[in-house]
Each structure stands twice: as C-alpha cells, then as structure tokens.
Amino acid sequence: MPDITVGEYLLRRLRELDIEHVFGVPGDYNLGFLDQVIDFPGLDWVGTCNELDAGYAADGYSRLRGAAAVVTTFGVGELSAVNAVAGSYAESVPVVAVTGMPATAVAAAGTPVHHTLMDGEYDHFGRMFAEVTVARATLTADNAPAEIDRVLRALRRHRRPVHLNLPTDVVLARVPAPTAPLPAADAPTDPELLRAFLDAAAHLLEGARTVSVLAGHEADRHGLRGPLADLLDSAPVRAAVYSTGKGVVDEHAPGFAGVYTGEFSAKPARAAVEDADCLILAGAPVTDTVTGGFTHHFPVGRTIELRPCRATVDRAEFTGVVMADALRALTGLIHKMRLPEPTGYGQPAGAPRRADEPQPTRGTEAEALTQDQLWAAVGDFLPEASVLVAEQGTAFFGAQELPLPRDARFVGQPMWGSIGYTLPATLGTQLAAPERRSVLVIGDGSLQLTAQELGTMARHSLPPVVVVINNDGYTVERAIHGATAAYNDIASWDYTALPAAFGGGDRCVTRRVTTPAELADAFSLAVATPDRLVLIEAVLPRDDAPELLTALADRFAEQNDYGA
Incomplete structure (x- = not known):
C-alpha cells in the first residue's frame, strides 16, 4: 500500500x-x-x-x-x-x-x-x-x-x-495508508454478561402486567431506533420519550404515549411512565429540562435502565452491556410474556387527532396571530420525513408537543441550551439530509446571535424553511424572571430583509405575517418553492408563550431562588 x-x-x-x-x-x-x-x-x-x-x-x-x-x-x-x-x-x-x-x-x-x-x-x-x-x-x-x-x-x-x-x-x-476499516462502534456484549442481565430482568418482570419504555437522547445517538421499533411491534408496550428523544419512536405507533416531562406531562405520557409495572429507561438520563425540573416519578424498584456500556436492573449494575444488545434481549423476553393490551391511557399526546375531535383554532383573517395558532399551522405544514429544528425557548416548548409526521426527525438542544444554536445547526441538518426539508422555528433573540449563516445557506442553495418568532425579546427569560426588565429587550430588526442583506438574492423568499391567514399563505408559498430558502417572520404578542413553557418557567424560577 x-x-x-x-x-x-x-x-x-x-x-x-x-x-x-x-x-x-x-x-x-x-x-x-x-x-x-x-x-x-x-x-x-x-x-x-x-x-x-x-x-x-x-x-x-x-x-x-x-x-x-x-x-x-x-x-x-x-x-x-x-x-x-x-x-x-x-x-x-x-x-x-x-x-x-x-x-x-x-x-x-x-x-x-x-x-x-x-x-x-x-x-x-x-x-x-x-x-x-x-x-x-x-x-x-x-x-x-x-x-x-x-x-x-x-x-x-x-x-x-x-x-x-x-x-x-x-x-x-x-x-x-490504512489497511483496514475502523472497527465497529461497539463490540458485542459478552454472552455470559448478557445472560446475567437477562436473568435479573426476567426476575423483575415476573408478574408484570404493564411494561413501558422511556427513551431519551442517548437512544438516538446509540442506534436504538430499530430496536425500539421492534419492541413496539412485537409486544403491547407503551412508549414515551423525553423531549431530547422526540422522533426516536414513531409517534404514529399504537403504543406511543407522548412526551414525558415529569409533573407537566399530559396524562397519557405520565400514566405510561409512572404507573407501569416495569419501566425501561432507554438512554434516558435524568436532567432538569427533560423531567420538568426533577418532578419525575419513576416506579420504585421496578426500573431497568439502559445506558452506554452498562445496564441496571433495580440496583444491580451490569457494566459492559451494550444498549442495543440489552434492548433486543428484553424484546425477546417481553414478547414471550404475552402482556395484555394496555387500556385506560386515553389519546396519546402527539398522536394524530381523530376526525371527530375539536381541532386547534386557525383563527380568522384579521385576528392577531397567537402561539397556539402558530403551532397548529406548523403542524399542518410539516412534510413527511422532514426535520423539525426548534430553538431553546418558546420554540422548543411549542414544538415539544407537536405531533411529528412519519419518518420525521426532531433537533433541539434543551440540555446545553446555547441560544442561537439552531440556525447554524439547520445549515448542518440540511446538508446532512438534503432529501429532507429542514424546518426551523427560532425566536428573534436567538436569531440575532447567528443570523449571518442565512448567507451561508443561500450560498450553498439550501432550501430550509425558517420561521422567526418575533415577540420582541427574550420571552423565555421574561417568563422565568424580569418580565419587564431591560436586559430581556433586544434591538428591533427587519427580519425579512436579512436574506437579501446576506447575499441571498433570488435564492430566498420572505414573508412577514401577523394573522393566521397570512401565515397559512406563507406556508403555501413554502410548499410552492421547495428549492428556495423561505423565511417567515411571525409577529406574536410579547407575553404569549406555550403552556408548557409557562409552567416550567415557574419551576425554574423556584429553583433559581431569585426571590420576588
């Protein structure tokens, strides 16, 4: 060589x-x-x-x-x-x-x-x-x-x-020159170790009538999409996800119960996680933003946790067990248990709405746009196999409960939470998967940190849809502390002028919307121009925020202990 x-x-x-x-x-x-x-x-x-x-x-x-x-x-x-x-x-x-x-x-x-x-x-x-x-x-x-x-x-x-x-x-x-490829990411789990883990899991599962899975971001990174789908296909198991694991489980699967956020979860997700006879945590470490400020309640003594390179059954730890191997072994074990179909959970959060259910209001032509109407419109627009990218703040918490279409992906950064992350990240997602259209929802304050990458997107002729929530500053911070404080104010920009200022030319189209009807028209334009970058400036009231964000903001304010 x-x-x-x-x-x-x-x-x-x-x-x-x-x-x-x-x-x-x-x-x-x-x-x-x-x-x-x-x-x-x-x-x-x-x-x-x-x-x-x-x-x-x-x-x-x-x-x-x-x-x-x-x-x-x-x-x-x-x-x-x-x-x-x-x-x-x-x-x-x-x-x-x-x-x-x-x-x-x-x-x-x-x-x-x-x-x-x-x-x-x-x-x-x-x-x-x-x-x-x-x-x-x-x-x-x-x-x-x-x-x-x-x-x-x-x-x-x-x-x-x-x-x-x-x-x-x-x-x-x-x-x-290299003479052999890099080795695979994970060596197979030692068979004896895997057998010991499975024996402990079988003992814990003995007599269980309900089994649920809670998946987090590590499930996505460590290749558990396929094994999770196999589990849900082979056994009547409920599945919930942290916001960090959104999209790793098919939200149209019969067992999907929604996004779990501790005490702030919708009833189906909370019941699936907290009332299960056995809960399998699949790459789901506990952090404040995904558990509603540590308000989670996992079944005591009835939890199997799968983490990178180790598994835990109640208090027994098995170091060296590969997550995918453990999940496949559990799938075989649970399949043989012949669990009854779960009942009493109600409609899963994130599942498609039934035809007879009340639909979110889309508003009248002259009515001022609201957060609820914005997210209803985003949900109507999202194509199958798209990539929904949501900036930390009002955008992330609005997107968290939005049903994803089939084969869609979700990208957010709730644990590190560096504002401005998602605009350049969307540059990355659109290049990584050009066959999937990336749809970014980002706040005005976050956009101002990294707006110049609109020019990079245009230079590479990328066609994401960028929805800028113009609500006059850092709404997420206002919800936590300093609702009228000057430090939560930002400069007022002409957002629809940015693509042209950054050299976008005819590779970009923009719209400023203030009503639900205008937003629907803007999304129709995005459908009609699949080969161009579309920027939609959605003007919203300053204090209008998703319900989940409002609830979590109170929790984080309590944790921060700033006083009245």
Missing part, C-alpha cells in the same frame, strides 16, 4: 464515518490541510461566518449522519468553537474538532508566535478541550495513524466529541 499524507489519512477516516462536508473557518495554521479537504473526492468544504457557527453546524449535521467534522485555527479559532463542542459533549453528539496548529519545531521551542498566549506554552487550549471531549491527541509524523484511529474509535464508542491538533508540518508528512 503506497504512502499517503497525514492529512489524507485523516480525511479517509472521516469519509468512513459517512462525513461528506467539513465545516470551519480558514486560518494560516490550517490552510495546508484545507487544500487537501478541497481536493479530496467526496468531501465538500463549508466555510461559515465564524467558528462557533461551524461547531453548531457540525453538531446539527452529526445528529442526522452520526458524525461530523469542524476545522479551526489555533487559539482564536478553536476557542471560538469550544462552546459548540461543549454542547455536543453535553448532548452526546459525535464531532471531530480539528485544530490547525503551529509547526512542531515552533511549538517545541515555545516560540511566542501569533494566536498563542505569548508564554511559550502550547497546550493551554488542548487542556480546555480535554474537559469537553472523550479523546484528544497532538499528531506527529510518527504517531498520526495510530492516534487518529485511537481518537476516532473513542468518538464511535462514546458518541461524543474528540479533538485533534494537526501541526502545519505534519499535514504533508508521509504515512502508510
């Missing part, structure tokens, strides 16, 4: 991870590597307006593709991206962060070159990345193949970010 450059070795491995786009910003320490990115077959360079946005875009891309890559320059560039990488770490999103750094000899000598702290220390920033990655390495001509493979194996195993420092002189160093 002929020698290749270190840069090419890394790019070959990225293609193995199904990465077709590399996000980032050029800087003098990464330009040699970017030459190779541009020339590499099957890879496209996507330059963003700043490194933070590149990291957000990579995060969104990875949620649909399973991995992504972002390239920055040393110091100033990588530190701009580190917030995005931290969000990927918090929400278990696999991203390869590549930093172009000064040449090996320059770093070894401690030369005070630009983008350093001028103290001769070259590992300051790498140590910062160590806190938000599962593996990192500084590549040399000698260690590059082994270290690249080690780091990428960690990314696959843990489904979290990794970091590679790539010095300018190492990019073109010659190394042997």
Whole structure:
C-alpha cells in the first residue's frame, strides 16, 4: 500500500464515518490541510461566518449522519468553537474538532508566535478541550495513524466529541495508508454478561402486567431506533420519550404515549411512565429540562435502565452491556410474556387527532396571530420525513408537543441550551439530509446571535424553511424572571430583509405575517418553492408563550431562588 499524507489519512477516516462536508473557518495554521479537504473526492468544504457557527453546524449535521467534522485555527479559532463542542459533549453528539496548529519545531521551542498566549506554552487550549471531549491527541509524523484511529474509535464508542491538533508540518508528512476499516462502534456484549442481565430482568418482570419504555437522547445517538421499533411491534408496550428523544419512536405507533416531562406531562405520557409495572429507561438520563425540573416519578424498584456500556436492573449494575444488545434481549423476553393490551391511557399526546375531535383554532383573517395558532399551522405544514429544528425557548416548548409526521426527525438542544444554536445547526441538518426539508422555528433573540449563516445557506442553495418568532425579546427569560426588565429587550430588526442583506438574492423568499391567514399563505408559498430558502417572520404578542413553557418557567424560577 503506497504512502499517503497525514492529512489524507485523516480525511479517509472521516469519509468512513459517512462525513461528506467539513465545516470551519480558514486560518494560516490550517490552510495546508484545507487544500487537501478541497481536493479530496467526496468531501465538500463549508466555510461559515465564524467558528462557533461551524461547531453548531457540525453538531446539527452529526445528529442526522452520526458524525461530523469542524476545522479551526489555533487559539482564536478553536476557542471560538469550544462552546459548540461543549454542547455536543453535553448532548452526546459525535464531532471531530480539528485544530490547525503551529509547526512542531515552533511549538517545541515555545516560540511566542501569533494566536498563542505569548508564554511559550502550547497546550493551554488542548487542556480546555480535554474537559469537553472523550479523546484528544497532538499528531506527529510518527504517531498520526495510530492516534487518529485511537481518537476516532473513542468518538464511535462514546458518541461524543474528540479533538485533534494537526501541526502545519505534519499535514504533508508521509504515512502508510490504512489497511483496514475502523472497527465497529461497539463490540458485542459478552454472552455470559448478557445472560446475567437477562436473568435479573426476567426476575423483575415476573408478574408484570404493564411494561413501558422511556427513551431519551442517548437512544438516538446509540442506534436504538430499530430496536425500539421492534419492541413496539412485537409486544403491547407503551412508549414515551423525553423531549431530547422526540422522533426516536414513531409517534404514529399504537403504543406511543407522548412526551414525558415529569409533573407537566399530559396524562397519557405520565400514566405510561409512572404507573407501569416495569419501566425501561432507554438512554434516558435524568436532567432538569427533560423531567420538568426533577418532578419525575419513576416506579420504585421496578426500573431497568439502559445506558452506554452498562445496564441496571433495580440496583444491580451490569457494566459492559451494550444498549442495543440489552434492548433486543428484553424484546425477546417481553414478547414471550404475552402482556395484555394496555387500556385506560386515553389519546396519546402527539398522536394524530381523530376526525371527530375539536381541532386547534386557525383563527380568522384579521385576528392577531397567537402561539397556539402558530403551532397548529406548523403542524399542518410539516412534510413527511422532514426535520423539525426548534430553538431553546418558546420554540422548543411549542414544538415539544407537536405531533411529528412519519419518518420525521426532531433537533433541539434543551440540555446545553446555547441560544442561537439552531440556525447554524439547520445549515448542518440540511446538508446532512438534503432529501429532507429542514424546518426551523427560532425566536428573534436567538436569531440575532447567528443570523449571518442565512448567507451561508443561500450560498450553498439550501432550501430550509425558517420561521422567526418575533415577540420582541427574550420571552423565555421574561417568563422565568424580569418580565419587564431591560436586559430581556433586544434591538428591533427587519427580519425579512436579512436574506437579501446576506447575499441571498433570488435564492430566498420572505414573508412577514401577523394573522393566521397570512401565515397559512406563507406556508403555501413554502410548499410552492421547495428549492428556495423561505423565511417567515411571525409577529406574536410579547407575553404569549406555550403552556408548557409557562409552567416550567415557574419551576425554574423556584429553583433559581431569585426571590420576588
């Protein structure tokens, strides 16, 4: 096998991870590597307006593709991206962060070159990345193949970010080409360990009449869509999801009970989770935003928890059990139990409405638009197999209870909650799955952090639908604290003018809507222009917020303890 450059070795491995786009910003320490990115077959360079946005875009891309890559320059560039990488770490999103750094000899000598702290220390920033990655390495001509493979194996195993420092002189160093593909993400669970887990689960399930599953974000990242569908197809099991796991279970499945948010859940989801004789937690760690501020109530002593690389049955832990293996084993066990069909749960939250049920009001032609009407219209518009992206705030909590069409995906960031995340993330989702139209709902305050990536979307001729909720500031923060405080105010922008200002030209269409009728017309325009970016500015009252957000805001205000 002929020698290749270190840069090419890394790019070959990225293609193995199904990465077709590399996000980032050029800087003098990464330009040699970017030459190779541009020339590499099957890879496209996507330059963003700043490194933070590149990291957000990579995060969104990875949620649909399973991995992504972002390239920055040393110091100033990588530190701009580190917030995005931290969000990927918090929400278990696999991203390869590549930093172009000064040449090996320059770093070894401690030369005070630009983008350093001028103290001769070259590992300051790498140590910062160590806190938000599962593996990192500084590549040399000698260690590059082994270290690249080690780091990428960690990314696959843990489904979290990794970091590679790539010095300018190492990019073109010659190394042997890879002779075998990267190993699979997870080795099969040891049969004896899996048998011990299954024995404990069988004992817990003995006599159970109702079994439910609660799925979270780790179920999505660790490939449990198929195993969850198999479970629901083979046994009368109820399934609920955290908001972070929305879309990982088919919301049209007979056993789907809705989104679980602790005490703020709709009755079907709460009953499915809290009243089950046995609850299976599938990649569903407990956090405040997904449990209604820790108001969850799981069946005591009747819970099986599946997490990456371990499973727990009541208090017995089985380290080394792969989640997918455990879920498949449980499916076989539960199938043999012949459970009765569950009754008494009522209509699942998120299930399609019956024809005889009252429909959400769509409003009259002259009536001012409300949150309820907005979400009813979004639900009417969403195409099958689309990607709904919802910014943390009013958008996320409105989308949480919105029924998803078949084969749709949902993207949000409720645990890290970095506002502005979703606009660049939508750039990533639309590139990751061009056959799926991405539909973003984002607040005006969040949009103002990352609005310039509308230009990047237009430059790449991408056709997402972007709904901007113009409600005059940070409504989510007003709901928690400071309803009239100046710090929750923002500048008033002409949002429909932004695509043109960012170079969109005739690749974009925009509408400003203030009534339900105007919103319906705007969505009709989006249907008629599937090849163009459509931005809809929806003007809403300042204090109008989804009911779930209002309830959770009171809970978070209590947790923060700011007083009256």
